[in-house]
Amino acid sequence: MLYTVDGLVLRVQNRGENDRLITLLTANGRMNAVCHGARSLKSKMANLTQPFVYGNFEINRRSGALPWVRGGSPNEVFYGLRESVEKVFLATYICDVAADLSGENTDCSEILRLTLNTLYAIMTDMRPLPQIKAAFELRAAAISGYRPDVLHCEDCGAEGMENTYFDVMNGAIVCSSCLEKRGAGLGKGYSSVYDDVRERSVLVPLRPASLSAIRFVLYSPQEKIYSFTLAEAEDLNTFSRAGEEYLLNHLGHGFDSLDLYYSMI
Ligand SMILES: [Zn+2]
Structure with a gap:
């Protein structure tokens, strides 16, 4: 045929x-x-x-x-991707993730569109590379059925908290007061709460701007997911870390192409 x-x-x-x-x-x-x-x-x-x-x-x-x-x-x-080794390795990682998340004879139209848009964003320097990468990671996870619930604290249901933590293993967010209660429930002192809870889970502290960025990437139309700016380097760092921790924890493995990307930056 x-x-x-x-x-x-x-x-x-x-x-x-x-x-x-x-x-x-x-x-x-x-x-x-x-x-x-x-x-x-x-x-x-x-x-x-x-x-x-x-x-x-x-x-x-x-x-x-x-x-x-x-x-x-x-x-x-996508010839312009070849202008830097960093872009080549990042694009290779994006393609490796797309291969991992796609199956044979299944509808892959969304992951294909996301991957193409991401390669274009990398090629044209649409945003800083760590931002493009994390937006792809979060959206790719959501397409594959692992959309985290980041609208409310998973324990008390509050929205719009000042300080939250991204609970990577549960695909949720938790506010700082609920995290303290969890620690108290373990019978530990306040000062060691964060470390204790962290030992058995992966928690990424989020400031309001990085939480807004995660929400934006998960709930905007796909063609819009790169259309935001994170002014503070710290917000970009936590957003970037949240995307990578979330995707890799759900896939359960790392990627050689990702290690190569990090070896270049
Ligand atoms: Zn809470």
């Missing part, structure tokens, strides 16, 4: 002498496909089968064999 599909190249692996195996994210799911001879200098498909290329792929599928790419044309190659 021959058909065409729009897809983003998430990963590329060499295969055999001259072939490539690519992982594509399409609106209908993630798929692997072989591209014969793609590593040959003469191949017309050498440029099409590169990481971060969003293209229209002609796929040939036969039962019992891996689908193979017969041809295609690029829609967007």
